[in-house]
Amino acid sequence: MNASRLSAAHEPDAEKAFFVADLSLVYYQHQRWKACLPDIQPFYAVKCNPDPYIIRLLAALGTGFDCASNGEISQVLNVGGIDPSRIIFANPCKAVSFIRNAAKMQVDMMTFDNSDELYKIARAHPRAKVIVRILTDDSKSLCAFGIKFGAPLVTVPGLLAKAKELNLDVIGVSFHVGSGCYDPSVYTDAIMRARTVFDMGKDAGHTFSLLDVGGGFEDSLFEQAANYLNEAIEQYFPDRRNIRIIAEPGRFYVSKAFRLAANIIARRAPIAGPPAQEPSEPASDQPAVMYYINDGVYGAFNCILFDHQVIHPHVLSMNGSFHIADLEPTHLSSVWGPTCDSIDCVSPKTTLPVALQVGDWLGFDNMGAYTICAASQFNGFELSNVIYTTGGVGAVEVRNVLASFAAAGHGL
Numbered sequence: 409m410n411a412s413r414l415s416a417a418h419e420p421d422a423e424k425a426f427f428v429a430d431l432s433l434v435y436y437q438h439q440r441w442k443a444c445l446p447d448i449q450p451f452y453a454v455k456c457n458p459d460p461y462i463i464r465l466l467a468a469l470g471t472g473f474d475c476a477s478n479g480e481i482s483q484v485l486n487v488g489g490i491d492p493s494r495i496i497f498a499n500p501c502k503a504v505s506f507i508r509n510a511a512k513m514q515v516d517m518m519t520f521d522n523s524d525e526l527y528k529i530a531r532a533h534p535r536a537k538v539i540v541r542i543l544t545d546d547s548k549s550l551c552a553f554g555i556k557f558g559a560p561l562v563t564v565p566g567l568l569a570k571a572k573e574l575n576l577d578v579i580g581v582s583f584h585v586g587s588g589c590y591d592p593s594v595y596t597d598a599i600m601r602a603r604t605v606f607d608m609g610k611d612a613g614h615t616f617s618l619l620d621v622g623g624g625f626e627d628s629l630f631e632q633a634a635n636y637l638n639e640a641i642e643q644y645f646p647d648r649r650n651i652r653i654i655a656e657p658g659r660f661y662v663s664k665a666f667r668l669a670a671n672i673i674a675r676r677a678p679i680a681g682p683p684a685q686e687p688s689e690p691a692s693d694q695p696a697v698m699y700y701i702n703d704g705v706y707g708a709f710n711c712i713l714f715d716h717q718v719i720h721p722h723v724l725s726m727n728g729s730f731h732i733a734d735l736e737p738t739h740l741s742s743v744w745g746p747t748c749d750s751i752d753c754v755s756p757k758t759t760l761p762v763a764l765q766v767g768d769w770l771g772f773d774n775m776g777a778y779t780i781c782a783a784s785q786f787n788g789f790e791l792s793n794v795i796y797t798t799g800g801v802g803a804v805e806v807r808n809v810l811a812s813f814a815a816a817g818h819g820l
Contacts, residue, residue, distance in 0.1 A: 411671065412728070412767070423671035423767070425703040425792040427775065431465055432800035433665040435809075437627075438469050439802070441657070444634035447641075448653045451496050453623055454480045456658030456777050457666070460819075461796055463487055465806065466661070468813035474498045474623075474656040478509050485513060489818035492516070496620070498582065498656060500525060500541045500557050507532040517618075519582050521559040523570050530574040537579045539620060540567060542605055544598040546586030546624075550716045553584050564605055568612035580618030580651075581605045587659065587715075587778075589624030592633035598622075599640035606645075619645065619653045625660035659777035666776030668708055668792065669724055672768050673746060674700035695742040695757060701770060704745015704752040706786035708779045712754070715778040719743075719755050724769040726761060737762045743770070747787040 414422035441450055451472035454463070458480065463473070467487055472494040475481045481497065484490055497510050497518035502525070510518060511533035518533070519541045520526055529536050543558030559567060571578045581602045585594045602619055609616045619641075625633055645651060676698040703709060711717040721743055723732050741760040745752035760770075783791050798806045813819050 409725075409728070415767075421790070423673065423702065424790070425668060425670040425701065425708070427666050427668050427708070427780070427792055427794040429459065429461070429666050429776070429794050429796050430799055431461060431665065431796060431806045431810075432798045432802045434462060434465055434661055435469070435802040435806045436800065437661050437665075438466070438471070440630065441660075444631055445637065445655070447648075448621065448637070448655050450657050450661075451494075451498075451620075451654050452661060453498075453656045453658030454484060455781060457662045457779070457781055458483060459662075459780065459794065460487075461810075462662060462665075464813060464819040465810060467818070468809045472496065472654060474658075475515075478506050481510065481513055481515055487819050489813065489816060496539070496654070496656075498541075498620075502528070504528050504532050507536075511536070517579075519620075520567075521557055523567060526567065526571050526574055526576060530576055534575070536576065537618075538571065538576050539580050539582045539618060540564060540571075540578060540605065541582045541584070542601055544583045544585055544601055545594050546584065546589075547594075550590070551587035553586055558583065561601060561604060565608050565612065568609055568614060572613055578609060578614045578616070580616045580620065581609075582620030582622060584622035584656070585624040587624060589626060589633070590629065592626075592629055592636045595621070595633060595636045596640045599637070599644050603644035617650055617652060619651055621653065621655045623656040623658055623660075625655075625657045627660055627663060630660060662776035663774050664776065666774075666779070666794075668703065668772040668775045668779075670701035670703045670770050670772065672699050672764065672766050672770065673702050675764075675766050676700075693757075694740070696739045697741045697760075697764075698744060699741055699760070699764065699770075700744045700746060701754065702746050702789070703792050704747055704754055704789075706745065706747050706749070706752060707783045707789060708775060708792055709745065709754050710782045710784075711775075711778050713751075714782055717778075719772060721755055721758055721760070721770040721772055723761060723764065724771040726764055726768045732761065746789055749786075 411423045451474045452466050453474045467490050473484045476499040492514040495515045500519045500521040516537045519539045521541045543560045583598045738759045743755040
């Protein structure tokens with residue numbers, strides 16, 4: 409409604425798309441984590457959504473952070489109040505300059521999965537606490553990582569021996585079952601492999617004290633994943649007196665916390681007029697109308713290309729009203745982004761009201777993971793802004809946590 413008023417006043421880009429982030433949902437997810445996995449400390453995967461308020465809130469709640477670059481490490485440490493020991497440099501293949509900078513920033517925990525990495529770490533950060541990342545089954549995930557990262561078990565003894573030769577301190581094992589895991593049973597096999605590597609470490613003369621179970625946690629399957637993890641850890645690591653267990657959740661914390669509102673800026677539809685002499689009905693499975701919105705796959709919806717997401721729009725407002733009747737006539741439509749590229753398709757087929765027009769708004773849920781972080785300004789379109797709220801369960805707690813964090817001089 410405000411955008412309509414600004415547009416009438418000739419305000420440029422008055423109808424700009426925007427996110428709404430409910431920080432109370434992030435807090436709620438943290439409570440779920442503590443209830444289901446109380447013995448596993450989450451290290452939030454910054455790459456998933458590096459939003460500054462997300463980082464501040466999670467820092468105030470006591471999580472650690474999984475960083476993959478100098479930029480992410482700097483962003484986390486610049487918040488203040490976050491000790492470098494709360495960061496794991498979880499990129500197994502790093503530039504030497506990045507390793508050297510991690511040493512300068514006193515970030516000691518970092519992963520490796522090959523011998524070249526060990527030579528680089530020994531040269532640039534000899535006091536590092538290194539963690540061997542092993543290959544696991546990630547075939548049941550939206551985004552598999554095994555094709556790029558992870559040491560096969562057969563190579564691990566050699567790597568551990570090389571680390572010993574280079575006087576590097578190998579403190580444990582990490583794995584990742586893939587981002588967006590839809591079959592949590594794979595955690596059982598991964599924990600079993602990690603147990604095998606713990607035994608290899610002992611044989612090589614290392615004393616392991618860390619188990620990193622990675623990420624892959626899906627919101628709808630979280631409790632199921634937690635059960636598999638807890639049972640596997642109990643089976644393969646019954647004595648955990650000297651073992652610290654961490655994880656690298658990303659989308660679990662933020663996916664549902666962000667929603668996007670986008671304005672319909674253009675529309676392509678058949679020209680209304682008298683019927684032709686021999687009308688030809690369009691194919692029933694083809695969209696009748698094309699709608700163009702002011703965010704697309706080069707912006708927030710890059711998750712379609714990079715994260716294999718299927719997007720489902722819903723109507724936020726139509727003809728100036730937030731109330732959309734259930735019996736409103738609908739037709740098959742398609743939704744497109746604003747750029748001049750033909751791959752900029754948000755939804756190739758979706759059902760929307762017939763009366764939807766230019767100026768109306770569409771909403772998109774679950775837009776917090778792998779959206780903002782990879783958005784570009786292709787064709788000169790600006791990134792969508794974020795409006796923050798704490799409207800759900802835990803709203804008071806979120807405000808108090810952030811206020812206390814700020815009062816201590818952090819996150820300013």
